[in-house]
Amino acid sequence: MATTAVAEVDKTAHPFDKANLEALLSRRFFYAPAFEIYGGVAGLYDYGPPGSSLQANIISEWRKHFIIRDHMLEVDTTVMTPAPVFEASGHVARFADWMVKDTKTGEVLRADHLVKNVLEARLAGNLEARALDGQPEVAKAAALTKKKKDEQKNAPVKLSDEVASQYEVILAKLDDYSGTELGELCRTHEIENPATGNGVSEPQQFNLMFASSIGPTGQHPGYLRPETAQGHFLNFNRLLEFNNGRIPFASAQIGRSFRNEISPRAGLLRVREFTMAEIEHYVDPEDKRHEHFHEVRNVVLSLLDRDTQYAGSTVPKKLRIGDAVNKGIVANETLGYFLVRIYEFLIKVGINPMRLRFRQHMANEMAHYAADCWDAEIHNSYGWTECVGCADRAAYDLSVHSTRTGQALLVRQALKEPIVTEKETPEFNKKAIGKTFGKDAAAILKTVEGLDEVGLLKLKGELAQGTAVITVGEGQEFPLTSEMLKIERKTFKQSIREFVPNVIEPSFGIGRILYSLLEHSYWARKEDVDRGVLSLPSLVAPTKVLIVPLSAKEEFDPLIREVSSKFRKAGIFARVDDSNTSIGKRYARNDELGTPFGVTLDFASLQNKTMTLRERDTMMQLIGPIDDVIKVVTELVEGDIDWAEARRRLPVYEGVQAV
Amino acid sequence: MATTAVAEVDKTAHPFDKANLEALLSRRFFYAPAFEIYGGVAGLYDYGPPGSSLQANIISEWRKHFIIRDHMLEVDTTVMTPAPVFEASGHVARFADWMVKDTKTGEVLRADHLVKNVLEARLAGNLEARALDGQPEVAKAAALTKKKKDEQKNAPVKLSDEVASQYEVILAKLDDYSGTELGELCRTHEIENPATGNGVSEPQQFNLMFASSIGPTGQHPGYLRPETAQGHFLNFNRLLEFNNGRIPFASAQIGRSFRNEISPRAGLLRVREFTMAEIEHYVDPEDKRHEHFHEVRNVVLSLLDRDTQYAGSTVPKKLRIGDAVNKGIVANETLGYFLVRIYEFLIKVGINPMRLRFRQHMANEMAHYAADCWDAEIHNSYGWTECVGCADRAAYDLSVHSTRTGQALLVRQALKEPIVTEKETPEFNKKAIGKTFGKDAAAILKTVEGLDEVGLLKLKGELAQGTAVITVGEGQEFPLTSEMLKIERKTFKQSIREFVPNVIEPSFGIGRILYSLLEHSYWARKEDVDRGVLSLPSLVAPTKVLIVPLSAKEEFDPLIREVSSKFRKAGIFARVDDSNTSIGKRYARNDELGTPFGVTLDFASLQNKTMTLRERDTMMQLIGPIDDVIKVVTELVEGDIDWAEARRRLPVYEGVQAV
Structure with a gap:
């Protein structure tokens, strides 16, 4: 690897x-608030050229890592969805967050985020207050003044050990609270809107789906999908047929989804429109082993399981996935297989493995039907x-779509060994029963048909002895004879x-991964805190190679064309920077863009x-014949050699450093 | 090329x-009506595995052909858009189609489509009626009976030559009619809803944007974008800066757009949600030449220009683009450059050049601000x-976004040669003027400042001779002296x-291209009309190579793995078909999927x-050592050799044909 x-x-x-x-991400237009010249809209962002390219490269690797390697069936389904689909899936009733309103300004806040922010701020204040204790008054005042500059409104308050640990427990279980419980927390712990100091209302549900209407008559309500999953499920029969009727198999989709977030404020991490990549892997419920x-x-x-969280801790266990499945911590092999594949993908695109863990959902947090659920948290x-x-x-x-539509969504498997069963089976002489019992005949038939094996055997015994009495409904009795009814073993x-x-x-939020990756990749050169570098892996870097001619003189043109064309033929995405500025500045700009390699033509x-x-990263320079350098760069970018090997192949350049 | x-x-x-x-497209799940198990929604389609893959390959080639080759700046902007953006762009007022309602059933129809369908049906009926003329009565009756079976409700009616040619002219100009004119056409030509025979209402406008609401308060109306273009324009300043302030440059975007079509009925050609690829190329208005x-x-x-259409004809001119630009048929070089690049792209992905033309928009059809507009029609x-x-x-x-937001969206260019101008310039002694004329002073200043060069020179002459009289407003005259005003050349x-x-x-509808390509690629084998083949070019075919083991016996497994792995390393997307059916059937299935090559392991x-x-296409088979075959296939798929060359390299296989 180059890195x-x-x-x-x-x-x-x-x-x-x-x-x-x-500042770097904005300056280099990785992304920016959408509709910026109109004042922007919270939770909507546009990607500029480097952001688009980084996103496209992450998606391309996702496609290779998952779809191609595991032979998944890709689909591309619509965003606009008629209401009945989300009624059946439960989204209309339940795809909601709890919101509270500032009692005076009417500002809308997400309840769980409010609790989190306030309690975390109090815990931070507590630590600070304790650190200040025992310091001379002057230092204390100075620290508080600085604090004020940071726009902290109140002086840090010390909490009792009991309260502090109560807060810790609440935060560890935060995702597990219902709306009522969140309301209680706000009252019990006097949680107010930090922006105004006003109290907040009781939590109310707010459905996160964007609503619209399909067609010119206004009679067909629709929603923008909040996830791509339903599009897979509705096509299940076609996908199964495409896979020659065999399971297990997986469908996969990369696409846009929409959530009308209550008050999004965390950059790319909480947005109203986002690109997802989702896999739906269909397995036999009786056999969730995985071939690989x-x-x-x-x-x-790193597994942060449910029990650890209930105990109020957030320290994950380090476990081999084989052991985690054996111990029942992870529910089954297929789930375990995907956790590892997710881990491998994230590491490959450049996520720091030390900042990655898998957290298991707690009981209330998990959908009622789910068997197990883990989040990859970065x-x-x-x-x-x-x-x-x-x-x-x-x-x-x-099941829910099948019930709602009356269409079977299931697998039919030929049994290798047919299952042979024997059972007692009634055979009626309906004419005789009708003649004897008239309008009661139907109820009698139904009662007999409803009997279990034991009941039928009892009846059979009585019939063999002449007459059997059957009790229908609320105690009405009818005598049956063997002319009316025969019971035989079949x-x-x-x-x-x-x-x-x-x-x-497995369901991926591409924007969240992309943003975390940018944070993990960012650092600044020792000699200058403003000289930022994005150490993106070659695999996902927007541009792989920068071609830098010493000057814009025309005499360089043929060489620029030659080198560009050779990189293109090698399949390496290169860009020429012939802008009218120093080589050093051009390289600094490309450090910010995360371009891993540069070649200089002089x-x-x-x-x-x-x-x-x-x-x-090192700013080290090597030199060699043009074709040799292109070959080395190609192998570096494709991950076939690392920089150490490149150094063995090419001599270090001893000329002026193009920093 | 393989083909x-x-x-x-x-x-x-x-x-x-x-x-x-x-039937083939449905059976092989290229695409299918979305929400099919819910009864479907008109104008919404899902792509299955081969359709998704075909679409992804078309998009990938688009990215190479346009973005990479011409160094465009890719962006990825949001679908959800606040209302003010589309108010400024004119979409809220004008992005609409004319609809009419069936006067009895209330069914909604698009007015221009109704006129087109009815007049085309009448012209077809006319041809048929004329063909029947002179036939014996029996044959006529038989033909009419057959016609009835085809659910044609009325017998074909002969039209006068005059009426027929009137219809032809209407159809040639159809895109040019206003709502009122469409209403007149319906009345004049007695156009009714063909499904019911009822009359239709006056045309009304229906806005095609899907509306929604952003945020929890319901106070921020938004629309789903009907095109990706506004996202480019709003980011113009950031893009210009990214391009170091230079123009011309282009931004490009591939993404989903939404149009709430009135009554979509033409498969993938008219849908409510679709993938577009759009380029916005920014040029100097005074220099629309193009570097390449x-x-x-x-x-x-093939250019079907405006004048030809006004003349009621649809026969295009065959012109070299250089000549078309010289003659002013195509407005400028940049537009001409893109027409050719569009042409080259479409041919490359497999569109039949004989079924491709460029049609110029007519006056009413074109947006009022547009300088010229051409559609690539397939x-x-x-x-x-x-x-x-x-x-x-x-x-x-x-301009409209700049006006609405007050933000400058423009280019500042350092002039190589500063423009030096000399002009007469008034210099006022405001004190003296104020003293003399009091409240009239301001009007006097304004009048002098508003004078052109000629006026200033005249005044200057009069001042040199003592007193100059200036006329303000509606004839009030004031005497000025050289103490009050000096006029100097500066x-x-x-x-x-x-x-x-x-x-x-240039704005591409990917789904329309994809569907047209499927039609152009489809044919059936001579020996059997049901043995359909999709002759997709390797470049866009969902799978390039099918690996077919003779049987599912385990002894083939190591060889399958070896061949798969070698294709993967060569970058060729191959799939194994080890399903339990004959080799012939497996190949027939892959002919339907458009897979250009197959290799058999026996x-x-x-x-x-x-x-x-x-x-x-030929079903011809060659044979050779595994590595040689892989090399030949790789070069075939990459377009480095054609099938004729493959035949020179490998001997024809004389064994049993795996049809």
Whole structure:
């Protein structure tokens, strides 16, 4: 990997500076608030050229890693969805968050976020107050003054140990509270709108789906999908047929989804429109093993399981996935297989494995039908952030759509060994029964048909002895004879098994992964805190190679064309920067854009057909014949060699450093 | 190209059978009505695995052909858009179609489509009636009976030559009619709802944007974008900065758009949700030449210009684009450059060049601000279909958003040669003027400042001679002296030029291209009309190679893995079909899926490490060592060799044909 040169650079010389990163992302147009010139709309963002390209590269790798490698069936279904679909799926009734209103200003806040922000601020204040204790009054005052500058309104307040640990427990279980409980928390702990100091209303549900109307008559309500999943489920029969009727198989979809968030304020992490990638893997409910589980069995993951969270802790267990499945911590092999595949994908695109954990959903947090659910959480400046969900949704989705539409959504499997059963079976002489009992005949037939094996055997015995009395409804008795009814033991053979498959669903929020990756990749050069670098892996970097001619002189044009064309033929995405500024400034700009390699064309290139190769993180330069350099860069970008190997192949350039 | 083998196959043995194609597309799940198990929703479709893959390949080629080759700046902006943006752009007022209602059933129809369908049916009936004339009565009756079976309600009616040609003219100008004119046409020509025979109402406008509401308060109306363009324009300043302040440059976006069509009934050609690819190319309004125009100057296009249409004809001119621009038929070089690039793209993905033309918009059809507009129309079973629009939108878009927001959206260019101008310039002694004329002073100043060069010179002459009389407002006269006013010749230097760039916009409907491509690719084998083949080019085919083991026996597994892995390393997307059916059936299925090549692994493969290679269109088979075959297929798929060359490299397989 190109980034193994990392060891040679001190990336921690400056602590992470979020304001600097944000300025970089805006300046280089990775993304920006949508409708900025109209004042913007919370929770809507546009990606500029480097952001679009980074996103496209992450998606391209996702497609290779999941769809192509595991032979998934890709689908592309519509965003606009008629209301009955989300009525059946439960979204109309339940896809909601709890909101509270500021009692005076009417500002709308998300209840769980409010509780989290307030309690976290109090805990931080507590730590600070304790740190101040015992300091001379002057230092204390100075610290408080600084604090005021940071727009903290109140002085830090010390909490009792009991209250502090109560807060810790609430925060660890936050996702598990109902609306009523959130309201109680606000009252009990006197939680107010921090922006105004006003109290807040009782929590109310707000449905997060954007509503619209389909067609010119206004009679067909529709919603924008809040996830891509229903589009997979509704096509289940077609997908099963495409897969020649066999399961397990998976469908996959990459697409836009929409959620009308209550008051989104966390940049790309909480947005009203976003790109998702979702897999629906269909398995036999009686056999959730996975064909390739043995390949991943020994991979160690950080697992924050349910019991640990209930105990008020957030320290994950490090476990091999094989052991986690054996111990029942992870419900089944297929779920475990996907947790590892998710882990591998995230690491590959550049997520720091030390800042990645899998957290199990708690009981209330999990959908009632789900068998198990884990979130891949990535740590960033906002805290631990759910970036991928991975749930065993059991047979819920296919069942509800099947019930609502009356269409079977199930698998028919030929049994290798037909199941042969014997059972007592009644045979009626309906004419005789009708003649004898008139209008009661139907009720009598129904009662007999409803008898179990024991009941039928009892009746059979009585008939053999002459007359059998059957009790219908609320105690009315009728005598039956063997002329009216025969009960015989018959053999039944079942050669087809029908079942509704279960669904394991890994669901990726691409924007959240992309933002976390930007944070994990960002650092500043030791010599200058403003010289930011994005150490994106070559795999996802928007541009792989920058071609830098020494000047805009026309004499360089043929060489620029030659080098560009050779990179293009090698399949390496290169860009020329012939802007009218120093080579150093051009490289600094490309460090900010995360471009891993640069090649410089100077007068030596014209004379000797050589060029220099610069590595982004170390700024080290090598030199060699143009074709050799292109070959080395190609192998670096494709991950076939690392920088250490590149250094063995090409001599270090001893000329002027193009910093 | 792999498809040059075409010449050896008769693809016209059977006439195009739309029902057969549609059955194939449904059976192989290229696409299907969305929410099918819920009864479907008109105008919404889901793509299954082969459709998704075909679409992804078309988009991938689009990205290479336009974005990468022409160094465009990709953006990815939101679908959900606050209302003020579309108020400014004019969509809220004008993005509408004319609809009429059935006066009895209330059914809603699009007015122009109604006129088109009815007049076309009458013209078809006319031809038929004339053909029947002179036939014996029996044959006539038989023909009419057959017609009834086809659910034609009325017998064909002969039209007078005058009426027929009137209809032809209306159809040729159809896109040019206003709502009132459409209403008049319905009355004049007694156009009724063909489904019911009822009359229709006066045309009314129906806005095609889906409306929604952003945020929890319901106070922020929003629309789903009906095109991606506004997202480009709103980011113009950021894009210009990203491009170092230079123009021309282009932004590009691939994404979903939404139009609430009135009564969509033409499959993928008229849908309520679709994927577009749009380019916004920003040029200097005073210089619309294109740097690469010389490379395309001699490409010949079919151009159906405005004048030809006004003359009631639909026969395009074949012109070299260089000549078309010189003659002023196409407005400028940049527009001409894009027409050729569009043409090249469409041909590359497999559109039949004989069924492709460029039609110029007529006056009413074109937006009022547009300088010129051409549609790339592809012929398919629905007629000539707009698949790409290419408009010179002048400065409209940037201007309206700039006006609405008060934000400058313009280019500042340092002039190489500052423009030096000399002009007469008044210098006032405001004190003296104020003293003399009191409250009239301001009006006097304004009047002098408003004078042109000639007026100032006249005044200057009079002042030199003592007193100059200036006339203010409605004839009031004031005497000015050289103490109050001096007029001197001064030099001005302008070194920055500011201008709002013009926008050339090529806009692609991916679904329409995809559907037309499927029609152009479809044919049936001579020996059997039901054996459909999709001759998709390798470039866009969902799967490039099918690997077919003779049987599901385990002994083939290592070889399957080896061949799969070698194709993967060569970057060729291959799939294994080890389903439990004959090799012939597996190949037939893949002919329907458009898979261009197949390789068969049999017992000879195990013994001799050879495999056979089958070409889809000819069904011809070659044989060779596994590695040689993989190399040949790789070069075929990448377009480096054609089938004729493959035949020179590998011997023909003389064994049993795997049809």
